Amino acid sequence: MKAIFISFIVSVFILSLSETYSQSPTDEHYELANKVLESVPLVDGHNDLLLHYYYYKDRKGNLDEYDISKTTTGQTDIPRLRQGKVGAQFFTVFSMNDKAVTKTMMGTIDCFYRISERYKDDFLFARSADDISNAFNQKKIAMLMNIEGGEEIENSLPLLRLYYELGVRYMTLTWNYSHDWADAGLDSAKHNGLNEFGKEVVREMNRLGMLVDISHVSDDVMKDVFEVSESPVIYSHSNVRKYVNTNRNVPDDILLMLKENNGIIMVSFVPFFINQSFADWFEVYEAVFDSLKKESRETSKEKIEKWKKQNPAPIVKLSEVADHIDYLKSIIGVDHVGIGSDFDGFTGTVEGLEDCSKFPDLFAELARRGWTETDLKKLAGENFLRVFRKAERVSKKLRAERKPSMMRID
Numbered sequence: 001m002k003a004i005f006i007s008f009i010v011s012v013f014i015l016s017l018s019e020t021y022s023q024s025p026t027d028e029h030y031e032l033a034n035k036v037l038e039s040v041p042l043v044d045g046h047n048d049l050l051l052h053y054y055y056y057k058d059r060k061g062n063l064d065e066y067d068i069s070k071t072t073t074g075q076t077d078i079p080r081l082r083q084g085k086v087g088a089q090f091f092t093v094f095s096m097n098d099k100a101v102t103k104t105m106m107g108t109i110d111c112f113y114r115i116s117e118r119y120k121d122d123f124l125f126a127r128s129a130d131d132i133s134n135a136f137n138q139k140k141i142a143m144l145m146n147i148e149g150g151e152e153i154e155n156s157l158p159l160l161r162l163y164y165e166l167g168v169r170y171m172t173l174t175w176n177y178s179h180d181w182a183d184a185g186l187d188s189a190k191h192n193g194l195n196e197f198g199k200e201v202v203r204e205m206n207r208l209g210m211l212v213d214i215s216h217v218s219d220d221v222m223k224d225v226f227e228v229s230e231s232p233v234i235y236s237h238s239n240v241r242k243y244v245n246t247n248r249n250v251p252d253d254i255l256l257m258l259k260e261n262n263g264i265i266m267v268s269f270v271p272f273f274i275n276q277s278f279a280d281w282f283e284v285y286e287a288v289f290d291s292l293k294k295e296s297r298e299t300s301k302e303k304i305e306k307w308k309k310q311n312p313a314p315i316v317k318l319s320e321v322a323d324h325i326d327y328l329k330s331i332i333g334v335d336h337v338g339i340g341s342d343f344d345g346f347t348g349t350v351e352g353l354e355d356c357s358k359f360p361d362l363f364a365e366l367a368r369r370g371w372t373e374t375d376l377k378k379l380a381g382e383n384f385l386r387v388f389r390k391a392e393r394v395s396k397k398l399r400a401e402r403k404p405s406m407m408r409i410d
């Protein structure tokens, strides 16, 4: 009886072990992931590294204070970008609601330029799809510039054009606040979409060859953009609303419009856009955080740590990010999905995707789920490059057809 019982226990153990085993990628899956990332540049659509120079600890753009040639305290640096086999990285230039918008933006762009120069053995400043391919062939990481929040052009199409000249290749039409010409998903509506000037901004971006990013915007803005834009558009860092009910994520009916537009949604690794329990926890966390604003830095830090110990955050796993990607594939097809981590731009972490060295783990997980080499190449970078090249062709055509817009709303 005892022997039968033991053999029963052993077989249950072996069964559960093989179950666990089959749920993790094998060497074969990692081989495929690495092969893909070595043959196609992995394009990460969104990263907030530049915040480390401008908004943390009064560094004010001093590169010596945060040296990315070594492992940093954040989520992004050169050793880990290399380990993660990143081929092209968009770095966000962001005013973070600073009152001196242009000064902050120019300071951050200057920072981007100095990074590209200081680390030129590893980075190549890229302004086109061809630049991304060239960087990849030279075994360098293409660094691309984007701006986040349409208010940063200060209602000026001349400023928009100059941002393009400086290297900005996509603009997120809003950040978290509705502004003079577009509504944000997380704010109340001012225009029920884009107003006339907002539509002209989209047309001018098409003419310039600057990609239109509709992460962060309201559903009505998304729909207006699909109507106005002559180029395919991107979501640089968004997820699936079916899994987490937030306006930062995209509902199924709008995903179908994205497919129609031939655009791409680049999936973020932000835990509160991936897992509903984490999103619910985060809402309470933010309220606690806000309630401590009047306290001293030390006291509020102490209190928030104590609160976190009593109310631990739900764990969010890499496999859940893969679920979002799988879902998108099932709804709109593999041609419309990409990666936009948002590293260095959020609170919390996804287990298994803690920093920019972990991309191969995600690709191996998708390989385990049956994604083919062709599928994985599209996800890594081919889809983004298709969209970028198309926007470049549309720009060439539109520049020949029409002059720079002089519309004003001041």
Ligand SMILES: [Zn+2]
Pocket: 148, 216, 237
């Ligand atoms: Zn964002």
